[in-house]
Amino acid sequence: MPSTFYTINDLHFVNIVGAPLYIQGKYNLYRKRRLFYLKAKVGMTNNAETANIISINNGVVMEGGIGMLFPSRLRSRFYFEFSQYTSHAAGFANIVSPDILSDVEFDVWFHRFLFTVGVEFGK
Numbered sequence: 001m002p003s004t005f006y007t008i009n010d011l012h013f014v015n016i017v018g019a020p021l022y023i024q025g026k027y028n029l030y031r032k033r034r035l036f037y038l039k040a041k042v043g044m045t046n047n048a049e050t051a052n053i054i055s056i057n058n059g060v061v062m063e064g065g066i067g068m069l070f071p072s073r074l075r076s077r078f079y080f081e082f083s084q085y086t087s088h089a090a091g092f093a094n095i096v097s098p099d100i101l102s103d104v105e106f107d108v109w110f111h112r113f114l115f116t117v118g119v120e121f122g123k
Helices: none
Strands: 002-006 011-015 017-031 034-048 053-057 059-069 076-093 104-121
Touching: 017 059, 017 076, 034 053, 034 076, 059 104
Parallel strands: none
Antiparallel strands: 002 011, 017 034, 034 059, 053 076, 059 076, 076 104
16 A cells, blocks of 8 residues: 655655455345345454565554345346445655655555445355
């Protein structure tokens, strides 16, 4: 997740790379011919040090959403969902710039609104 932020003197770019590990829950709400559901994910992100990151802490991952699963007589069904994904990263980066005399500390929250369309296989 590339992140760009400003300090007093300059604009900085930090490339944050992480692999999320989470558990997911889904609660089905039955409504006539369509199947509505609520979904939640909670876990952690295993953030990795990249070229300019000196140290980085693992962060939290959260996602909550609502979706709709369309019925089908086949083994596959279409669905779409709206959700909000939140992730966190904090650490220190070494910025190569003539205006910066020390490392830069960052604490970043990533918020994303997602619209997902997909196919579910199996019954």
